[in-house]
Amino acid sequence: MRRADAVEDLLVLARDRELSEEDSARLGRAVESSLELKLLLDAGYGCDAQTRLLPGDEAKMQRLVERVMQQVDAGAAGGEPATPRVASVYRERIGLRRARPMLLAAAACLLPVGMAVAWQVVERSTGASPPDTPAASASAPTAPRTPSRTGRNGWARHEAGPTGSDAAPAPAPHAPEADNARVDPALTRPAAAGSASERAVATVPAKPRSSERKRAADPDVQPSGGQRATAAELFAGANLARREGHIERAVQLYEQLIQAYPESMEAADAHTVLGKLELDRAPASAVWQFRQSRARGSTAEALWGEAESLRRMASPEERAVLERIVREFPNSPYAPAARARLTKLAP
């Protein structure tokens, strides 16, 4: 049987070996006509690159074998190997049918206990008995939760209400688990004392949240109606304009974003994109954009962009930037390219 009948198979075989001309043409046509096939092909190559075995993996595999054999020996000696997730994976896939009667029996046993607990909760909420911990009820009257429930709810609220939290961050006291789940330090900037506009900027999350991304993807909900657009909205709007070929509009929005939210992560990305847009047209300006991006935290990518711009300007500074890539980011994908370029630059 010919294995390359389906396009799905060609996606895999192309990673494994060189395809015949006919298959290569077929795959090319399929990928050109389908965005998702294009992404899957790239994803396959990306997975291959990321899962490649590297020096040091030999030791990891050796450790793996030793630990597994310890578990096997412990099992053979009468002990139970510690495999916490094993049951959860394979109960679903292999032993579920066999385990079902036992699960039902267990559920039947737990049902009365659950009902009793629920009855107690109802009694307390109707005032039949005082709360156990007055201090806790005073600080958080509506949400005495178990740790696990608090974590899940905190996550759900975070995802559901980004706009609300932007407008009015609520400093209500709550459990530490909720703190961890709701306030990700990477997503917020420290509160800034100063003008109202500065404080407003300080409350803007540095990364776009999923709901904001969806909102920004829709051209109908772009900044309007008197509300100030978030950094994520501006960035998404600029990207959309760029993809649709409205480069001037895109540049305008990137610049607006940089001006309004100079410290945001989107601003750093905007500088990088602007640098790429200006690379061929105005390399000197591109150098400035990439340096601005680096100043905001972008690193190897911005350095590489800067080196590319300097190469177009035939500037001797290119060498120093390339050397910095090799020195500071030796494992990045830019390092081999930088080394290759340095070899060409060698006198």
Next chain:
Amino acid sequence: MALRLVHWRISPNSLSRRERADELAGLAQAAVAGDRGAVHALIAALAPHLLRTVRGVLGRHHPEVEDVAQEAALVLLKVLPSYRGDGRVSQFACRTAVLVALNARRSQLATKRGGHLEASAIDVDSLVGTGDSDPERTLAQARAAEAARDLMLSLPRLQAEALALHCVAGCTVSEIAAATDTPLETVRSRLRLARRALRQRLSVEPAWLEVLEAGDETR
């Protein structure tokens, strides 16, 4: 030393791996029969597959890669008696690793926020470059891989499994069918549904289109 040779002879993605007879079938049989030496040799031989597959699902720098690979090896030994010789042992192991790793990633997602593709979610400086690769292309492919991993979490388990075997483990449709003991058309259908879900995500997630755009720029 002999074990090391076995590792590299069955190294995934080597050119002739698809044509070779399954060298591990005998070891698997002996391991099921309780031969400790065979268990050791089998796990040593499959360790690269397990490590690679778990990395593919969790991401290269995930802190739990080693632990999850170890867990996958233990699960593999447990379910090995159910291996009926359909497909290669290494594919059976990859499937096991995919299931364990997907489960680990889902558990992680259930307990803390995360899992969505962000434009800056890829640690660019941690990517491994090769001498002949274009760095922009490497980055675009890494982003695409992250997008595929993200998609797996939102898919029903059977579709996620098929997609992971296809995308991460590099299995063809017939290999997935053999590894999962599923009819060919069912596997095709699962992959089609996964692609449909991917298409829907592409239509609503600007960051995903960015991934494709970056890939286009470097083509």
